[in-house]
Amino acid sequence: MSEQFEPVIIGFTCNWCSYRAADMAGTARIKYPPNVRLVRLMCSGRLDPTFVLKALSNGADGVLITGCHPGECHYLEQNYKALRRYHLLRRTLIGFGIEPERVKLVWASAAEGVQLAKQIAGFVDEIRALGPLAWSMPSKQQLVAEPSVMEEVPA
Amino acid sequence: MNPSQDEKERIGVYVCHCGSNIAGVVDVEDVAVWAGDKLADEGVVVSRDYKFMCSSLGQEMIEQDIAEQGLTRVVVAACSPHLHEKTFRGACARAGLNPYLSELVSIREQVSWVHTDKQKATAKAKAMIAGGVERVIEQEALEPLKVPIHPATLVVGGGIAGIQAALEIAESGSLVYLVEREPSIGGHMAQFDKTFPTLDCAACILTPKMVDAGSHPNIELYTWSEVERVDGSVGNFTVTIKKKPRYVNEELCTGCGICVEKCTRNVIDGEFEAGLGYRKAIYTPFPQAVPKYPVLDTENCTYFEKGKCKACQLLCPTGAIDFEQTEQYITVTVGNIILATGFDLFDARRVPQYGYGRLKNVFTSLEFERLSNAAGPTNGEIVLRDGVTKPESVGIIHCVGSRDRNYNNYCSVICCMQSLKFAHLVKERTGATVYNFYIDMRTAYKDYDEFYQHVMEEGTIFVRGRVAEVTDAARRSGEEDKLIIQVEDTLAGRQRRIPVDMVVLSAGLEPRRDAKQVAHTFGISCSANGWFIEKHPKLDPIATMTEGVYIAGCVQGPKDIPSSVAQGAAAAARVISRINKGEIELEPIRATVDAHKCSGCRICNDLCPFNAIVWHEDEMVTEINHALCQGCGTCVAACPAGAISGTGFSNEQVMSQIEGLLMFEQPVDLLAMAV
Numbered sequence A: 001m002s003e004q005f006e007p008v009i010i011g012f013t014c015n016w017c018s019y020r021a022a023d024m025a026g027t028a029r030i031k032y033p034p035n036v037r038l039v040r041l042m043c044s045g046r047l048d049p050t051f052v053l054k055a056l057s058n059g060a061d062g063v064l065i066t067g068c069h070p071g072e073c074h075y076l077e078q079n080y081k082a083l084r085r086y087h088l089l090r091r092t093l094i095g096f097g098i099e100p101e102r103v104k105l106v107w108a109s110a111a112e113g114v115q116l117a118k119q120i121a122g123f124v125d126e127i128r129a130l131g132p133l134a135w136s137m138p139s140k141q142q143l144v145a146e147p148s149v150m151e152e153v154p155a
Numbered sequence B: 001m002n003p004s005q006d007e008k009e010r011i012g013v014y015v016c017h018c019g020s021n022i023a024g025v026v027d028v029e030d031v032a033v034w035a036g037d038k039l040a041d042e043g044v045v046v047s048r049d050y051k052f053m054c055s056s057l058g059q060e061m062i063e064q065d066i067a068e069q070g071l072t073r074v075v076v077a078a079c080s081p082h083l084h085e086k087t088f089r090g091a092c093a094r095a096g097l098n099p100y101l102s103e104l105v106s107i108r109e110q111v112s113w114v115h116t117d118k119q120k121a122t123a124k125a126k127a128m129i130a131g132g133v134e135r136v137i138e139q140e141a142l143e144p145l146k147v148p149i150h151p152a153t154l155v156v157g158g159g160i161a162g163i164q165a166a167l168e169i170a171e172s173g174s175l176v177y178l179v180e181r182e183p184s185i186g187g188h189m190a191q192f193d194k195t196f197p198t199l200d201c202a203a204c205i206l207t208p209k210m211v212d213a214g215s216h217p218n219i220e221l222y223t224w225s226e227v228e229r230v231d232g233s234v235g236n237f238t239v240t241i242k243k244k245p246r247y248v249n250e251e252l253c254t255g256c257g258i259c260v261e262k263c264t265r266n267v268i269d270g271e272f273e274a275g276l277g278y279r280k281a282i283y284t285p286f287p288q289a290v291p292k293y294p295v296l297d298t299e300n301c302t303y304f305e306k307g308k309c310k311a312c313q314l315l316c317p318t319g320a321i322d323f324e325q326t327e328q329y330i331t332v333t334v335g336n337i338i339l340a341t342g343f344d345l346f347d348a349r350r351v352p353q354y355g356y357g358r359l360k361n362v363f364t365s366l367e368f369e370r371l372s373n374a375a376g377p378t379n380g381e382i383v384l385r386d387g388v389t390k391p392e393s394v395g396i397i398h399c400v401g402s403r404d405r406n407y408n409n410y411c412s413v414i415c416c417m418q419s420l421k422f423a424h425l426v427k428e429r430t431g432a433t434v435y436n437f438y439i440d441m442r443t444a445y446k447d448y449d450e451f452y453q454h455v456m457e458e459g460t461i462f463v464r465g466r467v468a469e470v471t472d473a474a475r476r477s478g479e480e481d482k483l484i485i486q487v488e489d490t491l492a493g494r495q496r497r498i499p500v501d502m503v504v505l506s507a508g509l510e511p512r513r514d515a516k517q518v519a520h521t522f523g524i525s526c527s528a529n530g531w532f533i534e535k536h537p538k539l540d541p542i543a544t545m546t547e548g549v550y551i552a553g554c555v556q557g558p559k560d561i562p563s564s565v566a567q568g569a570a571a572a573a574r575v576i577s578r579i580n581k582g583e584i585e586l587e588p589i590r591a592t593v594d595a596h597k598c599s600g601c602r603i604c605n606d607l608c609p610f611n612a613i614v615w616h617e618d619e620m621v622t623e624i625n626h627a628l629c630q631g632c633g634t635c636v637a638a639c640p641a642g643a644i645s646g647t648g649f650s651n652e653q654v655m656s657q658i659e660g661l662l663m664f665e666q667p668v669d670l671l672a673m674a675v
Ligand SMILES: Cc1cc2nc3c(=O)[nH]c(=O)nc-3n(C[C@H](O)[C@H](O)[C@H](O)COP(=O)(O)OP(=O)(O)OC[C@H]3O[C@@H](n4cnc5c(N)ncnc54)[C@H](O)[C@@H]3O)c2cc1C
Pocket: B156, B157, B158, B159, B160, B161, B162, B179, B180, B181, B182, B185, B186, B187, B188, B189, B192, B194, B195, B196, B197, B225, B226, B227, B340, B341, B342, B343, B345, B365, B366, B369, B414, B418, B421, B512, B518, B552, B553, B554, B555, B559, B560, B561, B562, B564
């Protein structure tokens, strides 16, 4: 069997929901692929887009951003700010010639260990399909521009 | 990575086996040797593995190394920081190292428990430790924030759990604000006749507690009220209470009840009497209500409808009726909050095949409680909907809406016992034939199974199987004018049709319909089902993830009265200990603006949900109020000038951790790329 490509993924979690979902996946012994390495922040609102660029430039093939469900952020509504930055970030990536699909935003409550594990597994497959991140390569056909209208983001 | 640093940190790395929990999947010895070798350039001077790092021997190992090897940073690779961060910080502190100069890397929850490939798991553990090492280098020595605890407490919900909590705290000498949204405290228990398993009368044991709560000098009772808004955090919450208009002046009202008596409007009582009885447009929900002041229901009041009547006002001997009353907002300060808002009953209409709402003599459990209640609409006579006919046969269906994929997967805990209680009451009062339809009989806890045996001896017939349908379509003789219960008797192994006169549906317990909204107001979370999430399911069932907010009773999940009372008392004990201590230590995670770096762009100004960011117009700089900042870091991420730093999660710390996590991957020169 030929060696399949094993992407390296950095995942950002918030202390209150998604990090606890990861804890919960652990306690419940739910299995997911080992390609994701998590960083804990207090809130998805703490996610500075440069963290994502840093991860990609240091060799990550994809970045998973996670936080509490809309309306459930421990700091009330900071995950909406994360959502806005995420949209902006995806456009920035296109500017760099990187597939925007390499960054993904996922909501997971503290109770959703199973869901988080599923999302991680799905994302690993998606990045595996994209192949290693090649900064020097010209933009591929996957790089369809993001639609210019952003999703409606409730305040 | 900071090789140019003159004085490198001296870092100790400790890899835990956690018995076989970690060592079974991760090659911990290899990891420890690897860290000592490959991370030596980063400053790792000691790297060890040990069976149980959290044991006293494991902790002493760290303490000894700090003392003897002069460690300036500690990385422990073990379980989740939510479990043992405090433990290892404590070890550092005991050895004289600032506890915030340590880092716990979760290779159990995030590696050994979730991965199976040993080689890959070991490689991931190494990368995570490298991340931890890089991050810990950037950690700063911090002091915990000490916050004073305001001695008053807010209790929301005046059911048995909330009453118990309020009384315990009031008895200890501290002030309690008890907020209840109905006209009276008491909760569901006030509606019951008897309580299992002892069959003591609910009113007899509940009323004295209600009276105590209503008259206690340390309890300020707000009924017909709701919490509108909560600001601040543990130690110092500012709570806005909305007091709905009763249209009765509480200062003047003596609770004589003349207004109720004289009111000409009869209204079906859909709340307390579960639709089986009547009340007036001005009413107290039940005779023992606390407080005793009536409430005027504007939707059914003739004056509010037609502009005239005012009979109650005319006849009130103290002139207490006030048609001009409006909502009142009261603001109070409290140090801690206990939420005890209870449950809602599952709506039996959602199971159409059981016919509730369509078939006259199908009752819900709450209706049955009122029917059997001596103070209820039938004075405790168990009769059919016509109000006179005694049933000759009664079918009680367990688990309605519970343990059912279509509705709620969980067990509602109390329904088996409550169904047995009903079986006993029917037998005792009517002598009718009683059938209980159950899936499994769940009678755990003290004296419960004995009660079950007693009910069996009384002659109740138990049929094991989930009822398929309740119908009034007679097929054979003996079924005319009856309700027929169609069930697969799984013990007898056959389908049965059992005709009865009355059916009682033991509907399950559900989270309050507004649970999500209430959780949001108080900044806590609900599980997927909607029950409030406790801090730890076993070791801390009454705390939440939010400091200073506690839960008690059925808000946390279905439970019986004894457990609700126990939780109410436990939450109170926690609050009392906090009040006694006078202050609490919090994580010093806060944002700070460097005034010299702030460009005055004001981008951050509107980002803070806690209004912690203040703008100084005169100096054109922004400042953060540490008493209000909760440390989410949103403003830190947003500041284009990099003027805001966040302790505990600084840019340097996160960036270094990312570097460490990817230390052995191929980096790319981003700046070179961008040109
Ligand atoms: C039919 C039936 C029979 C039962 N029989 C028994 C029995 O015999 N023995 C036994 O041990 N257990 C029995 N139980 C279980 C028992 O009812 C519960 O254990 C108990 O009532 C839980 O108390 P609580 O205080 O948590 O909740 P609740 O009794 O629901 O009280 C919650 C209170 O909070 C108030 N509230 C809700 N939301 C708000 C808000 N947003 N703001 C302000 N106030 C609010 C409500 O109005 C209510 O007064 C029975 C349950 C049912 C349904």
